[in-house]
Amino acid sequence: MRILGLDPGLRVTGYGVIDHHRSALTYVASGSIKTVTDTLPARLKMIFEGVCEVIDRYQPEQVAIENVFVNINPKSTLLLGQARGVAIAAAVHKQLPVAEYTALQIKQGVVGYGHAQKAQIQNMVMRLLQLPTPPATDPADALACAIRHANEQGNPLLPPRLKGLKMRHGRLVSL
Known part of the structure; x- marks a missing residue:
């Protein structure tokens, strides 16, 4: 299965493409979609077109995107939500299923700690994908x-009714 991961932003939208086969993860590509204009509609158009171009180039089967977190500044949260919405619309336009994960879920699933720093994420991604x-x-x-989504989809030992759950203090709890 080929997965496109998206980290939406108005100025920079990160993308990463991996292949997931059984328990193996393989790096395919990654990069950034940068918007170079000042108007919001033009930025949103660039994000939409950029995500569509990445999808056309790498042909993912599924898309995973980071969910919006609430900033102290509500205006920033709304703007980020618009960038995220456009990225989701591009994936849906290309008829791809979209999964959403919070930053906490992504960090927990990749680093093992929900409050990991950027450098910890970068190093773990490097190790997991052998970059x-x-x-x-x-x-x-x-x-x-994308790695978080692959782990959610591809754990053959986890029965479908237990997906989205993890062990905490010896009990299964929702993520």
Whole structure:
């Protein structure tokens, strides 16, 4: 299964593409979609077109995207939500299923600690995908999102009724 991970942002949207076969993860590509204009509609158009181009180039079967967290500044949260919405719309336009994960779920699933720092995510992504150097922060976050999705989809030992759960203090709890 080929998975496209997205880390949405108005200025920079990170993307990462991995292949997942059984328990093996293989790096395919990663990068950033950068918007170079000041108007919001033009930025959103660039994000939409950029995500569509990445999908056309790498032909993923599924998309995983980071969910919006609430900032102290509500305006920033709304703007980020618009960037995220456009990225989701591009994936849906290309008829791909979209899974959403919070930053906490992604960090927990990739690093094992929900409050991991950017450098920890970069280093773990590098190790898991056997990259020679850590990827830049936005692509690393997107790759981490794809890895989290692969782990959610591809654990053959986890019965479907237990997906989305984890062990905490000896009990299964929702993620």
